[in-house]
Amino acid sequence: MTKLKQTRLTRRGLMAGALAGGGLAALPAFGQSASASPMDLRAQVAMKRLLPEQYGMTEIWGYNGGTPADEIRVAQGARVQLRLVNELPQPTSIHWHGIRIDNAMDGVSGLTQDAVETGATFDYDFVVPDAGTYWYHAHTMSMEQVARGLYGPLIVEEADALDIDREEILMFDDWLVDPATAQIDSDFDAAHDQSHAGRNGNYIVTNGTFGLTMQAKQNERMRLRMINAANARIFELRFSGLSGWVVALDGMPLAAPQPLEEFLLLAPAQRADIIVDVTAENGEVAGIVAMINDQQQPQVAFEVSGSASQNRRPDPGALPPNGHTMVSLEQARRINLKMEGGAMGGLRSATLAGETKGFRELANAGHFWAFNGAIGLMESPPLATLERGQNVRLLIENDTSFPHAMHLHGMHFHEVASDGTLGPLRDTTLVFGGRSQEIAFVADNPGQWLFHCHMLSHAASGMIARFEVA
Numbered sequence: 081m082t083k084l085k086q087t088r089l090t091r092r093g094l095m096a097g098a099l100a101g102g103g104l105a106a107l108p109a110f111g112q113s114a115s116a117s118p119m120d121l122r123a124q125v126a127m128k129r130l131l132p133e134q135y136g137m138t139e140i141w142g143y144n145g146g147t148p149a150d151e152i153r154v155a156q157g158a159r160v161q162l163r164l165v166n167e168l169p170q171p172t173s174i175h176w177h178g179i180r181i182d183n184a185m186d187g188v189s190g191l192t193q194d195a196v197e198t199g200a201t202f203d204y205d206f207v208v209p210d211a212g213t214y215w216y217h218a219h220t221m222s223m224e225q226v227a228r229g230l231y232g233p234l235i236v237e238e239a240d241a242l243d244i245d246r247e248e249i250l251m252f253d254d255w256l257v258d259p260a261t262a263q264i265d266s267d268f269d270a271a272h273d274q275s276h277a278g279r280n281g282n283y284i285v286t287n288g289t290f291g292l293t294m295q296a297k298q299n300e301r302m303r304l305r306m307i308n309a310a311n312a313r314i315f316e317l318r319f320s321g322l323s324g325w326v327v328a329l330d331g332m333p334l335a336a337p338q339p340l341e342e343f344l345l346l347a348p349a350q351r352a353d354i355i356v357d358v359t360a361e362n363g364e365v366a367g368i369v370a371m372i373n374d375q376q377q378p379q380v381a382f383e384v385s386g387s388a389s390q391n392r393r394p395d396p397g398a399l400p401p402n403g404h405t406m407v408s409l410e411q412a413r414r415i416n417l418k419m420e421g422g423a424m425g426g427l428r429s430a431t432l433a434g435e436t437k438g439f440r441e442l443a444n445a446g447h448f449w450a451f452n453g454a455i456g457l458m459e460s461p462p463l464a465t466l467e468r469g470q471n472v473r474l475l476i477e478n479d480t481s482f483p484h485a486m487h488l489h490g491m492h493f494h495e496v497a498s499d500g501t502l503g504p505l506r507d508t509t510l511v512f513g514g515r516s517q518e519i520a521f522v523a524d525n526p527g528q529w530l531f532h533c534h535m536l537s538h539a540a541s542g543m544i545a546r547f548e549v550a
């Protein structure tokens with residue numbers, strides 16, 4: 081693997097990063113120079129061959145015309161400067177999901193910045209403190225803009241290269257397309273989706289391709305950076321002909337590699353880094369499938385020819401930890417968040433902008449979910465105002481019939497197990513219907529931080545809260 085060079089990122093450098101089957105070598109890291117002019121990310125309407133040949137081309141929205149957009153790959157600690165140029169027919173903004181970022185650069189229009197109007201630009205300028213697998217996506221009208229394709233991988237390299245043969249980014253999505261026209265279904269705020277499991281697509285892809293196929297060798301060791309970019313789908317991933325370990329979740333390294341289990345759940349916005357050896361033999365096919373309605377949906381297939389070495393390599397060690405303030409459960413302030421609403425046992429009433437409203441009135445206005453009895457809106461008062469450096473334990477109680485993938489901006493949290501032990505650091509936690517999940521974090525990043533369901537239809541219909549960190 082070629083080591084990254086600290087040269088200035090050029091347009092060509094970024095465009096050279098092929099997602100599917102591409103290696104690491106193409107991309108130089110961002111420069112550190114303050115005078116470097118920011119590189120453009122043009123949010124554009126483009127035509128893409130999404131469906132197979134017998135169908136038409138599909139209009140998508142993508143950064144620099146691609147979906148997934150080209151990877152952005154930088155060194156840990158680097159300064160990132162990017163200019164969003166809005167060529168879309170509606171306002172937009174970009175969120176750098178999972179980056180512990182300065183609040184003003186978080187990209188949440190209506191909270192941390194104004195939406196960028198058509199024809200306007202916005203300069204993002206931030207430092208990436210943590211190595212790992214992150215992603216960037218639109219954060220204005222997200223349920224529409226992400227469903228139209230406005231997202232890409234954001235990879236922050238560890239200082240030292242891993243002992244692997246190659247790495248691949250695998251970005252999963254499900255498009256909701258009308259096969260007759262090959263166009264994306266534009267009923268983005270369908271009440272049924274909002275009040276049920278969210279917008280689930282009918283065309284399931286990896287890196288924009290159905291049944292992505294790559295070549296591999298027996299005993300080849302790969303790092304797979306898996307990202308779920310779907311609006312609502314939880315991917316249940318199964319592996320064959322691959323054997324290995326989960327080494328990071330949501331960008332953050334695990335204290336020790338965890339052997340892959342029978343399946344791995346990846347909720348919307350979650351990431352998992354795995355290190356796998358190809359154990360399938362010459363002529364066989366290894367791969368990852370997702371279980372969808374009891375059917376195996378191929379996400380990626382590795383056609384094995386030849387072998388990389390006689391034997392498997394020794395087991396990998398843990399990735400180097402990112403610096404992180406340890407949370408103290410004893411000293412933590414306790415906060416509760418009760419989720420209610422949705423179909424099958426939904427809301428009777430809730431407060432909306434301070435006024436109590438009944439179910440019908442709320443539903444007619446497209447509000448189906450509440451946090452602690454209030455419809456969550458960006459403008460709502462914060463769930464809590466936290467002192468800077470305060471320890472927090474937040475009990476999320478899911479009193480609905482649906483799973484929710486709760487994402488905290490600006491800070492990572494630990495999942496707290498029921499016996500009180502600290503689980504992995506994450507930025508998005510999956511809470512099943514009728515279940516609870518406690519999380520704990522140190523509120524060490526000042527600003528206004530969203531805490532919302534990453535099933536984007538749910539976020540748009542009431543599942544948004546925020547923390548204020550003084």
Ligand code: C2O
Pocket residue numbers: 175177217219349487489530532534
């Ligand atoms: Cu990935 Cu508020 O978003």
Ligand code: CU
Pocket residue numbers: 483484485533534535538539543
């Ligand atoms: Cu949800």
